[in-house]
Amino acid sequence: MENGPKLDSSEVLERIGASIRDRFASQKRVLSFEEYLALFRQHPWRHSRDAARYLRDCFDHFGKETLSKPGGPQTRFKLFDLAFLKETDGRRRHDYLVGHEDIQQAFYRVLGNFVREGRINKLVMLHGPNGSAKTTFVHCMMKGLEAYSETDDGALYVFSWIFPRGRDGRTVGFGSNDDSMMRDGSFAHLPDAQIDLRMVSELRESPLLLLPRPERRRLVRDAYEAANIQEVPTALVMEGQLGAKNKQIFEALLTAYRGDLRRVLAHVRVERFYVSERYRQAAVTVGPQMAVDAQERQITMDRSLAALPASLASLSLYETHGELVDASGGLLEFSDLLKRPLDAWRYLLLAVEEGEIALAQSVLPLNAVFVSTSNDIHLKAFREHHEYRSFRGRLSLVRVPYLLDYKAEQGIYDAQIVPQVRTHVAPHATYVAALWATLTRLRRPQTESYENKKLGQLASSLTPIEKAEYYADLVIPNRFSNEESQILRANFAEVKHETDTWPNYEGSTGASPREIRVLLLDAAQDPAFKCLSPLAVLARIRELCEADDYDFLKETPEGGYHDHRGFVDVVRERWLDRVDDEFRRSTGLVEETQYLDLFDKYVTHVSNWVKRERVYNPVTGQYEEPDQKLMENVEGMLGVQRNNDSFRRDLISAVAAHALDHPGEKVSYPRLFPRYIQQVREATYGKRKKQLAEIARDVIATVNAETAHLDAERIARAKGTVERLEKQVGYAEPSIRDAIGELLRRRYEP
Known part of the structure; x- marks a missing residue:
């Protein structure tokens, strides 16, 4: 039965609505230009990044961890674990990137190069065999960008032009003297019912670009200095310019207001936006189609824009669209890029290097990290093309092979x-x-x-x-x-x-x-x-x-x-090695500590033998000579010739070297001498092979419910083995039947 007060639908809706309003306000979703400028001065780095710095900061935001690898410590960026999706989606995601820590480091270095140069001037090409996780790598970054854009550190803003309807019936701007609709000197917070027209910057340009370049440079430098930011500002904010459409609107407003910048910026609404792969917003994947990835259309001919002020309608305004535009401010992936004919994407490398692309009526500024994927077969063919050398300097190649671990x-x-x-x-x-x-x-x-x-x-x-x-x-x-x-x-x-x-x-x-x-x-x-x-x-x-x-x-x-x-037979034997080990442990015939203690005792006696010292016997309380019989017994298990002095000295040298490399750490013999431990284990169990074979047959009989021929002791022993296999290893009756049956046939049957 449900508890709590009963709420009608209107009350539920009001409660949800209040929660959304509070969240909307806390996220600073809508700002005037002046409010945005204050936000920039508070966090200058956060609001002056280009796409490369934003993506690099995204890597850093989710943190990293140091993994212990055979070749030494290796850094893994947690972004590629997609752990944040468990929280946002309420379910575990299984398409995270497994391994490839070296690829993560290589890509991060490329981003670092972009940051140091102050601009994105190369196309990053991930290449490798089919199915080597190139696409998974890119899509993890896109998911990371989506989650990062929802945080305060990852806040992104775009501006739009607001033209309200004045009391005189005309659209405010371009000569209207009706400023009574302003709130705190801006039209940004007007309700939509009082707005005739809102024109969004489809390029998602930084609102800072609305400031004249000389004043903007000085503002950014002062803000960086005040915040003690050591890295230089990006070329995007120091040298960037508005796109053609926004530049025309800005100049027309500036002329109409006779150079009054504050009145021009009163028409600017700054809005927060979020990266979205699904809605192709700053995270876009392009297939290998043969087309230019950006186009433009004249919007002043669009009847839906009849509310444009007369002076603005007289301009030839063009709006850009396409994948290059959709990806602005984020990440653009060209999937299987080299499946396109060279002429279909030749423009792309030139555009990336220059930071802009020429369209029919305007020049489109670019601000995105460009990533492409390709298999090695197509890359090999591209390398043989006579123009490859001219393109090589505009590419950053990152190899993505199959995993070898x-x-x-x-x-x-x-x-x-x-x-x-x-x-x-x-x-x-x-x-x-x-x-x-x-x-x-x-x-x-x-x-x-x-x-x-x-x-x-x-x-x-x-x-x-x-x-x-x-x-x-x-x-x-x-x-x-x-x-x-x-x-x-x-x-x-x-x-x-x-x-x-x-x-x-x-x-x-x-x-x-x-x-x-x-x-x-x-x-x-x-x-x-x-x-x-x-x-x-x-x-x-x-x-x-x-x-x-x-x-x-x-x-x-x-x-x-x-x-x-x-290799099928090789793998089968390695699998049976594991099954054999698990089965032996589960029988309880020999405790794991028994042969570990034996090997530890052996090392102690050998160490004292090498140093020509006596060994303390805790039973007698006396110091005695190293036990030759014990050492020879263990060496026999290891297949070492009797009286092999060099083997003993090498063993102690290995222990000493490990102690030097890991000061203060207790030596783990299973880790340092895994094969020796395995040989001692094998020798220990080898004496019980007939008994193990009997238990294996009893286990099969138990899971098949065919125990009539077994006495109570054997049934109890078999059931105990089955129980340990299930609880300690994760077997179930069908897998026990398969594994122990195969082990019995190939290892224990005569």
Whole structure:
């Protein structure tokens, strides 16, 4: 039952209306020019930005965070998380940008260059393979601009001309002496019922441009100095001029009022506007159509403007329209720009460089960040064009490759696909897809690419799966010595960027996220499985490989690389490694701390052995010689030859180096020696393989409700394992059946 007083419809409407009126006033939606000038003097930076500074400030407004990456700390701008949409839309948005922190930094640097130069003089071209998130990158910026424009820091203003009807029946202005309708010296706050005509500046020019240039420069410099702003003002406010239509109206009013600027500005209403991608307001996307993106039309011939003052109607006023006009003050994206013939967009680069574009009757000033997208195939063709060199200096190229970190790739599918699947999503289903997709994008390292030949030899020996795990977590294969591991860790960036100058750089080819998204959705509907199972994903990947419909599938395998069909088996084994580990933990046969404690004890004894010191025994309270039997037992688990002094010394050197790099931080052996820990774990469980196989069969019997042949103890143990798999890992009965069944067949059955 509903509580609270009953309100009739009129009362509800009045309450809502009052809330909107209060919000309208607090947002300073309508101002006179004088009120706007006061606002500018209070916040000079905020109200004198061009589109580049506005977009850069938008990046900064949402903040940034430092991510721990294998190559070192990396900055991510929170704008691309679209977290603000959760608040404004009341629902989670899944189309945020996953990964690509280096692309965010590259774009931010370009904006910084525009700011330092004081003007936008280049077209930013995002290029990469199809489906590499170029469009997602741009649309995140547009969503950010929309949200930013609703804040006080992001307030944007446009002006319009107001012509009220005077008592003498004529439109006020151009000679009418009836100023009684003014409020505080301005017509800005008149109700619409008393206004004959309102002409908006379609270019969304800064109201500051209404001031003569010499006085405007002095005003801006004084305001910047008073606010202690170190950066120089933009060319937009220091050198900019009104568009043709507004300039004609301004000059006509100034003449009519015999140079009285205050009376001219009395006709100016300053209004706040908001960026909107949906309504094409300062956030516009243009497809690859073959047309000039701005036009003009004569408005003095429009019968709807009959209320124009006579002196104004005698002018030839032209109103501009089109995508370049709609995007003014914000961001304009040219999608697949290079699909246009060169002649269809040649004017654009010249216009961006000059900051204006010539139309038939006027010159259109430009104030927008121009971004284009293109795939690498079209860019390659453009580079071979004889005029490419003349255009190159007007372009800022930003490469957007496919992701090479399978963990980030998995984030795409967890965000965009999992919420759409109406059935249970098995653990690691998206991991399997992401790992395979990443493997298809990797290139074989070339020894000759490295000045450090030792590094080149180590890098070129990495298998595709080793390279993928190296990129994702800086995992070094156990087969490398401590010295070799240090070389690979210290030179991660060089290995990661080896192919940057190659025509077929890493991430330029391979499985596209678009294809993998479809593949996952198809796998979720596979009638052979009752959930989105990794087995269903692997089956779909194998079908994709057999269809051979994509160019990357036609690549010739080289040293294990580009073997896209073989990668299916590699991914299956990595998935089973995870399942095996989760299953073993869930059985409760061995606590995780047992082998961690064993390895910790081993390191302690080895450390004292290297230093030729005794080890304190807490049981006896005595100092004793390092336990040789213990050390040899663990080294046997690690596959190390007995009495291998160099292995022990290298191990302690690695621990010491980590301590120097991370002072005051306790050493995490699973992080420092992941493979050693895994080997100790394997050896620990290896002795219980028959028992694990029995438990696995009992688990399958339990989820299939076929436990009649089991005694109470085995049933209880199996149910406990199932419960832990469900609660601690996220399995459900269908995914347990698939995963443990596959593990049993491939790992535990004789």
